[in-house]
Amino acid sequence: MSRELSAVSPQPSAVGTLEAHALYVRAGSFPAVQGVSAAFRTGQFAAVIGPNGAGKSTLLRALLGLSVPEAGEVRLSGRPLRAWPRSERARTLAYLAQGEALPPDARVRDVVALGRGAGEWKWGLIPTRPWTQADEDAVTDALTRTDTLRFGERRVTDLSGGERQRVSLARALAAQPRFLLLDEPTNHLDLAYQLDVIRHVRCEAAGGLGVVAVLHDLNLAARADRLLLLHQGRVLAQGTPEEVLTPAHLHAAYGLRARVLRDTGRLLVIPED
Numbered sequence: 001m002s003r004e005l006s007a008v009s010p011q012p013s014a015v016g017t018l019e020a021h022a023l024y025v026r027a028g029s030f031p032a033v034q035g036v037s038a039a040f041r042t043g044q045f046a047a048v049i050g051p052n053g054a055g056k057s058t059l060l061r062a063l064l065g066l067s068v069p070e071a072g073e074v075r076l077s078g079r080p081l082r083a084w085p086r087s088e089r090a091r092t093l094a095y096l097a098q099g100e101a102l103p104p105d106a107r108v109r110d111v112v113a114l115g116r117g118a119g120e121w122k123w124g125l126i127p128t129r130p131w132t133q134a135d136e137d138a139v140t141d142a143l144t145r146t147d148t149l150r151f152g153e154r155r156v157t158d159l160s161g162g163e164r165q166r167v168s169l170a171r172a173l174a175a176q177p178r179f180l181l182l183d184e185p186t187n188h189l190d191l192a193y194q195l196d197v198i199r200h201v202r203c204e205a206a207g208g209l210g211v212v213a214v215l216h217d218l219n220l221a222a223r224a225d226r227l228l229l230l231h232q233g234r235v236l237a238q239g240t241p242e243e244v245l246t247p248a249h250l251h252a253a254y255g256l257r258a259r260v261l262r263d264t265g266r267l268l269v270i271p272e273d
């Protein structure tokens, strides 16, 4: 059963959880997130969906600790996010921002190395601490997992949009985070690359990572384990795709009539004109 608005309350805290507790967040002066409670877990792929302006990106930024809530709290493994040292938080929560720009002319391997937090890009990779074998191994592992190892020596500007997105994913994975938060990672990608990104994040979740992705395409979101449907800054529904992607919820959130079919084990949302 889907749970509605105020009835939503996260499960008791445990290791491997990222939770929003009655979260209120302003974006500028606008109350973009209003009383959102939700729990995300390692080993799960969760998608945050909802119409434009529903508060998805604002929620994601609050979960990352990039914005300070007006009320409520974010907890990581049961501990308030604000109590985590910044560096530990950055290692635990990786972020792939919307339309993230990669340093032009950088080699793929250097871009992924930036994910280790061991250097910064200033016309080249400037180390901020000694590079270790563990760093090297993490970068190779991230490149391998995203099928980008063979691009390692190429410049990011020479890659297609879809290949670049895989490199961004590798950069985030190189930090060896426990949660990966992605804001519209399939934007501007063709259908094959959209599915490619979803396939990769599903695979990472199956391997134990917690994935939280803002997605607009409901048929891609249907491939997630859990969905959180936001509307006007509030939770309209959360649960499995079957629980959330109902004609009634879609009408309430998007004001559209849609049929929801099941095809070869997957849900298919078909808007009606």
Ligand SMILES: Nc1ncnc2c1ncn2[C@@H]1O[C@H](COP(=O)(O)OP(=O)(O)OP(=O)(O)O)[C@@H](O)[C@H]1O
Binding pocket: 027, 028, 029, 030, 031, 032, 050, 051, 052, 053, 054, 055, 056, 057, 058, 059
């Ligand atoms: N800096 C700001 N100042 C004022 N209002 C803002 C600011 N940033 C965001 N908002 C408003 O907050 C609301 C939520 O924005 P947010 O970007 O979180 O929504 P979203 O669901 O991610 O939208 P989209 O799908 O269009 O990216 C929107 O109505 C937006 O106009």
